[in-house]
Amino acid sequence: MTLRNLLLGAAFVFATPALAATTASKSFTGATANLAPNDPAGQWTRQARDYANTRYSPLAQINKANVGRLRIAWSFSDGQMYGHEGAPLVVGDTMYVVTPFPDIAYALDLSKPGAPIKWVYQPNPDPRAIGKACCDKVLRGWAFADGKLIYNLLDDHTVAVDAGTGKEVWRVQLDDVTKGPTMTQAAFVVGNKVYVGSSGGELGTNGWFQALDIKDGHTVWKAMTNGPDAGALIGPDFHPFYSFMQGKNLGETSWPTDAWKHGASAPWGWVSYDPDLNEVYYGTSNPGPRTSSQRPGLNLWSAAVFARDADTGAAKWAYQFTPHDEWDYDGVNENVLIDIPWKGGHRKVMVHFNRNGFAYTIDRTNGEVLVAKPFGYQNWAKEIDLKTGMPVINDAAHPIVEKKVTNICPPDIGVKNWNPSAFSPRTGLLYAGVFNSCMDLTNHIVEYIPSSPYDGMEMARHAGPGGNWGEFIAWDPVAGKRVWSIKENLYVWSGAVVTGSDLVFYGTMDGWFRAVDARSGKVLWSQKLGSGITAAPMTFIGPDKRQYVAVYAGVGGGAGVIRREKGYMPGGNTLYVFSVDGNGIGNGTSQLVSQAGAAAPVSVPPAAAHN
């Protein structure tokens, strides 16, 4: 090592004190999370594993010492070619996967060699939904509860399927797909309620969020995003923290006359739940049309987050991230519920990586923004003013009708999209795939024509500074800064999972599935898969007591906006399941046990002694 390198190294350590914790086991931030409902460690029964949306698994069999030996234990192709976005579920000895449109469900028997199909359920949704879904014909997963698998169909139905038999228990219609709305969100279940929201930010829809009864699917409460307070379940309990959101019927009056009726603001992203406050949290999409000059006003409650009473739907507070959104910065990304040390005390907060490029740490009891810092490259705003709660917008970023405005960063798809982050209570950090890109934007005036897009943004997107389209980052939600980052060629549009052994898993659009040291950001293992990865990984314990990691490779969804970039892979539909050395039930030297009438196996791997 030269003296120069030595000095640089020393300077780096001093400049980033967080790295001092690299070799220790302590938290970088002191942030913790309530991991309710505290499912058995080996199971995965909802998309984010817990109500708080941490995607933290306490499993630690796969660790830094053996992660380099991960190999494919088995795989499963489901035959559907639209983008794959959800994570499989594991309950007991069964894995459940659901495909993008036409939303076919499979149960796979983990106790048998090769995880054969136990049952298939085909809901046969209306194919007209294909032409209404903006960003590929996707589904972001499903939930297991009350012995049922519950999920949304692209054609605006929610279904419940008996987990044991694969028979439909109930199906309810929640909107009219021929008019534009679709459903792509992962249903979220708490107790006896199923929380679902509509999609269709580009279709002039009128977004809604509702709670269904888990027994028969009937609507318990329904909250419109926009319009008069009564329909939005905004009443005496509603106390937004900042004055720009305080007043009567702002969901109606912050729009030109009746424009809210086609103002979209669809809650198509993730839902989280705090059992102590008994509140659900979810975000709303961009306002419609995307051409902002057609809707002067704040356009409440688009591009916002709501806190609502989980039982009644009554709004408690809201926070609009991007007032009068001009760039398609939806507010639907995950809200990860954590508790942080703050100025000598503690705060219950949510961490939200917004499309607009700012990561917000918000007091979830009242909607006060504690931290709002850029987590990637953006130039549309100078800062978020924490006194007013509003962004300070860069004048050069305003779109103009029929005139190209160059180099607005980020473009419509944001610095991060719906791809969910993970939080580790061990490191106190969040982990997220992020985007580095900009757009040249020309706006056009559009008319609302039912069942057609209500859009108006013409864009050319290009990579941001440095030329790499994506990164995977670790984020300190208290200080509001990155701890480490890994540059990737394309957008990192996969979800993340972090484990009790401080491993973070994520995938890339050019098909690499990686395991990273959660403390240092060092890549410990990579495996090239058959398609790009835009799904969320998960991890579980099989009937053989062995830890597995699973992820779908099937690039698509909104990621398709850069489908012509070098390295973007053809679509796929394969679930890959990994274990140390690829061991699994029936694998390797014991493979003959999978054959009827086979002789006793010569040898059985120790952990595979399942029978």
Added chain:
Amino acid sequence: MKELVLALLFAATPAFAQVTPDTPNPFDGKPDAVTAGHDLFGKMNCAGCHAYDLTGGMGPDLTDASWLYGGKPGEIFHTIAEGTPRGMPAWKDKLTPDQIWQLVSYIQSKKSN
């Protein structure tokens, strides 16, 4: 008399029912029709699905050689007029046959091969 009026009205362009896959585009070789089709492509929200450069997004690419419902002028006319089972709306109630032919002209002008 009524028949005569109808016949005169539709003499210039084949009406919806008369268009077959092999019907030629009556605006072939007329640049004004391409311009008119371009305007309609924006106004009728076609660009929202097929993109302002027609390379697709929510809906299919209209510049490549692959046609789900046929790429002959009469077939493209039919797809626009009637819509598709995969959710493209039917436009015959909102556009005249001439306007649909103008859209066909614009789409054909953007062929990449």
